[in-house]
Amino acid sequence: xxxxxxxxxxxxxxxxxxxxxxxxxxxxxxxxxxxxxxxxxxxxxxxxxxxxxxxxxxxxxxxxxxxxxxxxxxxxxxxxxxxxxxxxxxxxxxxxxxxxxxxxxxxxxxxxxxxxxxxxxxxxxxxxxxxxxxxxxxxxxxxxxxxxxxxxxxxxxxxxxxxxxxxxxxxxxxxxxxxxxxxxxxxxxxxxxxxxxxxxxxxxxxxxxxxxxxxxxxxxxxxxxxxxxxxxxxxxxxxxxxxxxxxxxxxxxxxxxxxxxxxxxxxxxxxxxxxxxxxxxxxxxxxxxxxxxxxxxxxxxxxxxxxxxxxxxxxxxxxxxxxxxxxxxxxxxxxxxxxxxxxxxxxxxxxxxxxxxxxxxxxxxxxxxxxxxxxxxxxxx
Numbered sequence: 138x139x140x141x142x143x144x145x146x147x148x149x150x151x152x153x154x155x156x157x158x159x160x161x162x163x164x165x166x167x168x169x170x171x172x173x174x175x176x177x178x179x180x181x182x183x184x185x186x187x188x189x190x191x192x193x194x195x196x197x198x199x200x201x202x203x204x205x206x207x208x209x210x211x212x213x214x215x216x217x218x219x220x221x222x223x224x225x226x227x228x229x230x231x232x233x234x235x236x237x238x239x240x241x242x243x244x245x246x247x248x249x250x251x252x253x254x255x256x257x258x259x260x261x262x263x264x265x266x267x268x269x270x271x272x273x274x275x276x277x278x279x280x281x282x283x284x285x286x287x288x289x290x291x292x293x294x295x296x297x298x299x300x301x302x303x304x305x306x307x308x309x310x311x312x313x314x315x316x317x318x319x320x321x322x323x324x325x326x327x328x329x330x331x332x333x334x335x336x337x338x339x340x341x342x343x344x345x346x347x348x349x350x351x352x353x354x355x356x357x358x359x360x361x362x363x364x365x366x367x368x369x370x371x372x373x374x375x376x377x378x379x380x381x382x383x384x385x386x387x388x389x390x391x392x393x394x395x396x397x398x399x400x401x402x403x404x405x406x407x408x409x410x411x412x413x414x415x416x417x418x419x420x421x422x423x424x425x426x427x428x429x430x431x432x433x434x435x436x437x438x439x440x441x442x443x444x445x446x447x448x449x450x451x452x453x454x455x456x457x458x459x460x461x462x463x464x465x466x467x468x469x470x471x472x473x474x475x476x477x478x479x480x481x482x483x484x485x486x487x488x489x490x491x492x493x494x495x496x497x498x499x500x501x502x503x504x505x506x507x508x509x510x511x512x513x514x515x516x517x518x
Contacts, residue, residue, distance in 0.1 A: 143172060143209040146514040147201045153501070154353040155508040156324070156361075157199040159515040161211075163191050169218040172197060172209040182221075182352070184323035185213065196323045198353060199513055211517070220320035221352045224327065231318070233325050233350045238262070240350055240358055241288075243327060244271075250303045251310035252331065254348075255287035257433070259492035260356045263426040265433045267387045267454065278390040285387035285455060288490065290346065290364060292383070292461065294376025298335050301380045306336050310344060317347075324351045332369070340369045342478075357500075358492035366484045377474045379414075379449050379465040382457025384435055384488040388422045392431075394452035398424025401497040402448065403506065409452040414466030416445045419506050421497040422456050430495050434502045438487035439510045442476075458488065 145157065164185075172181040183197035201207055225232040229246035232239055238258070245252040255271055256264040266287040269278045284291075284303040290310070293301030300308035310331050317328035326349045333342035347363040362384055366373075392398040400408045402417035412420060418439070423432030435458060437446045443460040450456045459466075463474030478484050489509045493500030 141211040142518045143195075143211050144516045144518070145199060145201070145207045145209070147203050147205045148511070148514060149203055150507050150511070151203050151504065152199045152201045152508060152513055153504070154357050154359070155199045155505075155513065156196065156351050156359060157513050157515060158194055158196040159517055160188070160192050161195055161517050163187060163193045164213040168215050170195060170211060170213045172211055175208045175210055181209065182322050183211075184218075184321040186319060186321065186326070195517075196321075198323060198351065201513075218322050220325075221322045222325040222350055223320040224318055224325050226318075231327060233348075235350065235352060235358070236355075241360070243329070243348065245312035245329065247311055249309075250284065250307060251289060251291055251300070252312055252329065252346075253286040253289040257288060257358075257490075257492060259358055259431045259433065260494040261426075261429040261431065263389075263429055263431055265389055265392065265426065265431050265492055267389055279393070279454065281453070282387070282455070285385070288384070288386050290344075290362075290383060291381060291385065292375060292378075293380030294374075294378045294461075295333060296335075296341060296374055297376065298341070299380075300333055308333065308335055308341070310334070311338075316345070322352065324349050333366075342373055343367045343369055356494050359505075360490040360492075362488045362490065364486045364488075366478065367482070368478055368480045370480070372480055373478045375461050375476045375478065377462055377464050379459065379462040381461060382449060382459045383486045384490075385455070385457035386422070386433060386435060386490075388424070388433060388454045388456065389426050390454060391426050392422060392424030393454040394424075396424065398422060398454075399496055400450055400452070400456070401502075403445070403503065409450060412448055412450050414447060414449070416447055418445045418510075419502060420448045420450055420456055420458075421500070421502050422450075422454075423496040423500070430499075432493050432496055432500050432502075434491040434493070434497065434500070436489040436491065436506050436509050438489075441486050442484060443474075
């Protein structure tokens with residue numbers, strides 16, 4: 138059994154339901170781990186994952202007030218532990234289950250225009266994203282834009298090809314397989330591989346997308362989506378268009394601003410008139426679903442390309458992070474957002490999806506954005 142000391146510093150921010158992690162040398166024979174608070178002797182649920190290169194990733198959910206330090210003892214063990222955040226596989230689908238309840242499902246059939254996540258279940262067990270077009274007979278939902286599939290990754294001008302819509306002649310993203318499928322006591326993780334293809338099925342980009350979902354409290358769900366894009370054989374041009382988003386969300390129709398919902402961003406912008414085409418660190422959409430007030434936010438990591446990103450966000454329920462459509466967003470046709478991705482180079486994006494109660498204020502979205510970009514400082518000795 139390996140014993141190490143883990144020191145955590147909250148810094149200047151309260152940490153509530155905050156995912157924390159640190160890399161350590163891979164312990165010999167260690168398959169699971171536990172953290173013991175050296176002051177209270179309380180055991181903190183944690184997870185030990187092999188990540189290669191003789192290293193392991195230690196993850197847990199931290200709760201501590203600003204200015205506080207915590208010291209844990211890390212104990213490793215060869216024993217298996219229960220998978221609180223589990224994966225359930227079916228043909229062309231993987232469910233992410235948290236504490237026995239469905240959080241979301243990753244759909245990756247090759248018959249789809251591109252993979253997507255649906256449903257996305259939040260506080261009170263309510264779906265915060267639209268079911269259409271996957272569910273076509275719900276009279277409560279608006280049935281426009283059938284390519285708006287809950288949560289997805291796409292762009293409308295890739296070497297001149299539309300990989301955003303599902304109209305005639307569109308491009309697509311074809312699932313190729315998985316590098317990682319992992320369950321655990323703190324998080325689940327899938328690493329999916331895909332190809333962005335032309336209408337004639339010519340490979341243009343390779344995509345590696347990592348999705349992690351965490352074992353947080355019942356009123357909060359956190360999912361990280363990391364994306365890496367790499368040209369297959371030649372340079373790839375991302376064109377200047379508002380029709381796209383490296384992370385896109387279509388909220389449940391009852392949450393639309395047009396039905397009483399609310400859009401908020403990190404600069405205090407409210408609804409489409411103050412958030413569409415504006416740059417922001419995060420954007421949040423909240424409203425009522427079956428009588429309960431819920432919300433969903435998307436965080437743009439501070440290391441992302443052209444951070445803070447521009448947002449293509451609409452009162453009718455769309456929220457998408459788009460760093461390329463600058464001529465549309467600024468109203469200046471000379472301010473092109475076109476970007477050429479060279480061969481043998483990569484374009485990486487990191488986003489966090491936060492599903493919460495209430496609006497951005499009640500959901501503490503601003504505070505939880507800080508947890509994402511400036512997490513607690515962790516050292517191991």
